Amino acid sequence: MLLRRCPDRRNRTGEIVEALRTAPDGSVIRFEPGIYDFFADDAFSGYFCPSCNKSSDKKVIFPVLRKKNITLDGGGAEFVFHDRVFPFIVQDSVGVTLENFSVDFSFPRCVICDVQTVGEDGICLSIDRAKYDYRTNEEGNLLIRAGNDEFSTCERRFFLKQGTRGNTDCCYLSAGEIFYDNDNLPAEVFYCRAEETDGGVFLRRDGRSGFSPRFTAGAELLLSYDEQRDNDVFFFDRSENITVRNVSIHSGAGMGFVGQCCRDLTLESCVISPRSEGFSTTADGILLTNFSGRVRIENCVVRNTMDDAVSVHGYYTTVERITAPRKAILRMRHRSQSFMNPYCPGDRLVVTDGKSMNEKDAITLKSARYENDPYLIYADFDEDIRGRLRPGDLIEDPERTPETLITGCFFENACAVRLGSAGKTVFENNWMLNCSGLLVNDIMSWWYASGPTNDVTIRGNVFDGCGISAFVDRGMPCEVRHRLIRITGNEFKNGAAISVRNTEKLVLSGNSTDKAELPVVTDGKVTVMEE
Template identity: 30%
Template sequence: MTEIYLQKTDDMTPIVFQALKNADDGTVLKFPLDEYHFRPDQAFEKYYYISNNRHSLKRVAFPIIGKKNITIDGGGSRFIFHGEIVPFIIEQSENATLENFSIDWQRPFYSQGVITAADNNGVEVEIDRKQYPYHFESGGTLLFDGEGWSHGFHEGIFEMDPRTGGPAYLSGDNLGNHNPRTLCPQEIGPNRIRFNNRFPHRPTIGNILLLRHYPRLCPGIHIKQSRNVIINNVTLHHCGGMGLIAQFSENITVDRCSVCPPPGTDRLFSVTVDACHFVNCKGLIRIKDSYFSSQMDDPANVHGINTRIKETLDDFTVITERVHPEQHGVEVAFPGDIMGIAHHDDQLTYDRLTVKATKELNPQLFKIVFKKPLPKSRRPGDILDNLSWTADVHISGCTSANNRARGYLLSSPGKIILENNDISAAGAGVKISGDANYWFESGAVQDVIIRNNQFGDCCYGPAPWGRTAIDIDPEIATPWKNTECYHRNIRIENNTFRTFDPGILYARSVDGLVFAGNTIQSSNSYQPTGRMNAHITLDACRNADIQAPGLSVEINKEAHSRYHQRQQPSLNCE
């Protein structure tokens, strides 16, 4: 093992680039405790297609490419980034470790201000223009200014409650107006802007309005086609994309990490999207003893990608398309991989095919040759899911709160354990889905254990973020018509739910559901939303064992009677 101590300069980017370029396998790059600045001007450049983020030419501060046994040890230092730059990319590497540092930006990619007035015709906000620079162009267009960039609204505006540190009750994206392009900003004085819109939700004066004006271009850490990666004692205060985004990689550990605003500031946002995101990874995804707060999407999302068959060339060959633009260019399959094929409407795998050869036609289209003929039962619009790249997931000892949207999104056919966590979210605390409609995120679960967790207030945001604390909702229009369920074997045991709303569990198309030993407590944090008629709702489920004394259980009778013509569910409601 070779240790290299890096000396501080005004711009560490070229120093790190040269050190990594010359580093032998087994090298440890060490930073003495200090504050280090990284700028994009002399950074490594490469065009990257990063799943669920924007593809573009990236400038990278730490390009760890084709390396083995490399460690970056920050020694407790603060890494401050400037402009449009990706801090870390780990590509085609093994046994890489990042540890003991924090990541932040000199000028963050979002801004915020204090709501000073709100009425039926608009909202006024006061912004510290020195901290969050902006200007109006001659035509009235509002642009926010950073180091080397200027952007108008991308995701729009978002209300946060400084008393809780989280999203404001029932506010949602753009105060209920889902199209940020309709925002009508007007400069009404020094550091003051009015939005002349009739918003469905009127915000509270004194709350904070986040100004989301940057696309997903600069994630914090990207892992691509790598294995055995450890992220240890790393804090992400900010980045212009997902905190950690991994795709087609194996065995990733996140240990004692944090995603949160920097201490000593009034910022109410951390990273601009998910804290952690894993796409078509395999092996074990291990997240432990970590803290996720104030990011503008979920603490962790694990899933695969459904690609849609666009054209059949012969009995063995298809052209498949990556439908969502933020999945363009992402890997689909490698020779030897096993692909599941399913109809678009039910997403149930009806055959498995081994890949013989592949060819990238362009960022959207991908050619696959299989070893055996395609099934005769295929239909136009069928989807393919790479079953060789699926992970086991173990998340424990973590706290997640005060973020936009939901808690943990878990869609993997591997073994999933979620235990001993504190979970609160503006939407569902846990969401298990699967869709072939918009994001095309695959992952019918086969073995899930949710146990010994503490669920705080959930679902205090808008309805699309979740209807219950645990929301199992594959996007299948008529699951009772299917011959089998989409999800299987989900056990929810010995958890405590302390929440203001009665909705605890919604389950759709699950075979083998257990709800037992859980404790339900009431909080007075918010008014109940009234979204659910019962504590527990089952829709087109089989073999459900619900042990819930004193809780109301609603079953979609029509769905169950039609779906279970041969086998009635085992429903035990004490």
């Protein structure tokens, strides 16, 4: 099937939704080179639950649902989205190939402005009205339009970050009267009233908190208003053998590629980068949770993401209660993980003691399902769990973490690359520039991201302005460790260093540095060897 471009650039949403709905297995849908425009009208509507994002009704432009061996070849086309929509969802499908196109939005997904003045009474921002549609109201709220929607600080907190490059001061913004709680957040909240000025907005500090951001007059400032993670660009769910090749994401709210509970994924020659300056995505570039099989990320570019460049890990659940000798209810811990079921029948699950935070047992899953509560998983086991599981214990599924290869990639101005898979992991021949670094981590807090690793190889990379860190963060000392990390033949520049904790064996060989000596820090319990 061939879709041709239209000179009048009319809405093509209905055509592609119908083409995908009726496409038989084995179909190839091709696009003639050119620009294609997609609006929310005629989009597919469905309820979807991408992890670490908002579970809700989505308006999907390219719904690839329950398909086999489907190829979508853009032929070099540019796909432009004009509303707050979810461009691509692949669910319950096998053998899907997406290739040869770019993704962009016709309106900005965040505001880039300048800090005019900073004082005891507040901050004055200069905002270009020709680029951004914004206003204030009598309640002191700041309102900004995105596509056909307008968002206000009365209904959601905005996000401020100084500088569009590097990791600098940031905070949440709650301006004027608000109707939400600001509890348990990873950053401070700046409470103020928004007042419109000739060239922008004055954020007048009020008495609701003592915090005031330490921004610098004259600095560039990111103001993110579309950061509730309602929509990502690509979502892969419960699917197998997905290939994305020669695809570029130039702008999007939320994440670039997010996937869960899939098997075998290849991202090849993909680009996540703005056309000029600013940010490409307002969250992670690539987030893959509870994958199995193999994940290959090859010859890709990830630049200017507001959160991690790449993150590969599983999830912890906690035992809510025991309901029968072989039954228990498990809880997904984070509010953005509703209806996420990371388990499959036959999985061998690892049990961590909720008090000591040490691994204590392994049990075999028979089945797992949701009923009414979107965070409670009803689990049946093959074995008697009495005395083996207790409320508060944590469960992880290392069988649902993949073999991972990341090679030939360039990462710039992103938070981190996080590797947390029990499968063999290789990170080689990449260049990381001005990122937070490469993290081999297990974090049993906030996101409850499981990640004790068995075999990690980091070789032939350039770390420029960032380094490598390996650790296990469970809120208290424990005996859980990464088993083996090899760091060989890498180049470290501009302050890069290595920090390795909670690891059994570390192999170092052939690394170079622009310093007199490469800084390597351990917790004293790591066996350090040369290859």
